[in-house]
Amino acid sequence: MTMGIIASAADRRLLDDRHGTRAMAWVMAIMLFLTVLAAALGLATLGVAAVLDRQLAGRLTVQVVAPAESVRTREAAAALAALKRLPEVRRAVAVDPAHLAEMLRPWLGTDGADPDLPIPAMIDVDLTQASAATLARVQAVVRAAAPSARVDRQESWLGPVRSVMRMLSGMAGGLVLLMAGATAAVVILAARAGLDTHSDTIAVLHMLGSTDVQVARLFQRRIGLDTLLGGLVGMAAAIGVVLLVGVQLDALGSDLVTGLQLGVRDWVILGCLPIAFAILATLAARLAVLAALRRVL
Numbered sequence: 001m002t003m004g005i006i007a008s009a010a011d012r013r014l015l016d017d018r019h020g021t022r023a024m025a026w027v028m029a030i031m032l033f034l035t036v037l038a039a040a041l042g043l044a045t046l047g048v049a050a051v052l053d054r055q056l057a058g059r060l061t062v063q064v065v066a067p068a069e070s071v072r073t074r075e076a077a078a079a080l081a082a083l084k085r086l087p088e089v090r091r092a093v094a095v096d097p098a099h100l101a102e103m104l105r106p107w108l109g110t111d112g113a114d115p116d117l118p119i120p121a122m123i124d125v126d127l128t129q130a131s132a133a134t135l136a137r138v139q140a141v142v143r144a145a146a147p148s149a150r151v152d153r154q155e156s157w158l159g160p161v162r163s164v165m166r167m168l169s170g171m172a173g174g175l176v177l178l179m180a181g182a183t184a185a186v187v188i189l190a191a192r193a194g195l196d197t198h199s200d201t202i203a204v205l206h207m208l209g210s211t212d213v214q215v216a217r218l219f220q221r222r223i224g225l226d227t228l229l230g231g232l233v234g235m236a237a238a239i240g241v242v243l244l245v246g247v248q249l250d251a252l253g254s255d256l257v258t259g260l261q262l263g264v265r266d267w268v269i270l271g272c273l274p275i276a277f278a279i280l281a282t283l284a285a286r287l288a289v290l291a292a293l294r295r296v297l
Helices: 002-013 023-056 069-085 097-113 132-145 154-197 199-207 212-250 264-296
Strands: 059-064 089-094 121-127 149-153
Touching: 023 154, 023 212, 023 264, 059 069, 059 132, 069 089, 069 121, 069 132, 121 132, 132 149, 154 212, 154 264, 212 264
Parallel strands: none
Antiparallel strands: 059 121, 059 149, 089 121
């Protein structure tokens, strides 16, 4: 009974608890705030890369670039009819010239609607499978129906965007790992500082029969709770920032930005981060304290 009272009192004094504020909890709140933001960025950019993969797989754009409008119209109609007859083509839709002129307005102004301006006729194509043989067959059929046509794979010009998104996801994952390593380092320093500060208390516990494992349990329980408490505070603040950014992105109304939204799986991962960091801090504190006590004794 006496041992339990002494251990409980030692537990309350092992880490800084002045004015009811634990330094470890605030440090962990900051660490988890930055970690959750980095993880949210990585998960969001990974989602964008997945959206691009789905959108780019088997997507083609056919441009009919004949200078004369009558030739462009005739060749575009012939190319569209030929594409619709191919079993490899899931969808083939001609782009509305008015819509195309509207898209070009930021660069051409009102000249985009000028009938004398040779704007190419465009056809969006979705293939059933994105193989080299299918692409070669589609190109041959299109060229036979429209000699001035050019077939472009959307992957060729949106591929770099996908690569950048994957790179950002990798960098965010690296930041999460760095923050985990920094958290372990902070815990080890805090545990060693607690051992040095309360060495007399620990010596008394040893004289009363406490083992190194029991002393380490005091540290790991306190540090684990502080990490979990601080982590929850930091996660709440980070989620507030993520939701605010999400509202701003929704206002843009872009298909690419839509992929930045976090899914259910992403939110579950973010919610598990405080628990994971608390477990990491507990293990780091236990190992650090046991190693230090073995050296002392």
